[in-house]
Amino acid sequence: MSNFPAYKARIYANGTxxxxxYGEGTVxxxxxxxxxxxxxxxxxxxxxxxxxxxxxxxxA
Numbered sequence: 001m002s003n004f005p006a007y008k009a010r011i012y013a014n015g016t017x018x019x020x021x022y023g024e025g026t027v028x029x030x031x032x033x034x035x036x037x038x039x040x041x042x043x044x045x046x047x048x049x050x051x052x053x054x055x056x057x058x059x060a
Contacts, residue, residue: 002037002039002040002043004036004039004040004043006043009040009043009044009046009047010047012031012034012044012047013044013047013048013051014051016030016031016044016048017048017051017052017055020055027045027048027055028045031044031045031048
């Protein structure tokens with residue numbers, strides 16, 4: 001179980017969505033650039049996809 005707080009996942013997710021909208025990379029690339037654990041990254045990706053299901057990559 002991750003100790004990564006839910007509010008931080010939401011902050012990272014919002015930042016990821018903003019960066020993606022400015023063309024800074026794919027959602028996965030942006031989240032990977034944060035240098036977090038795989039578990040924390042998965043929490044952020046889940047939050048991103050909950051907010052913006054259209055950003056979910058096929059087969060992800």
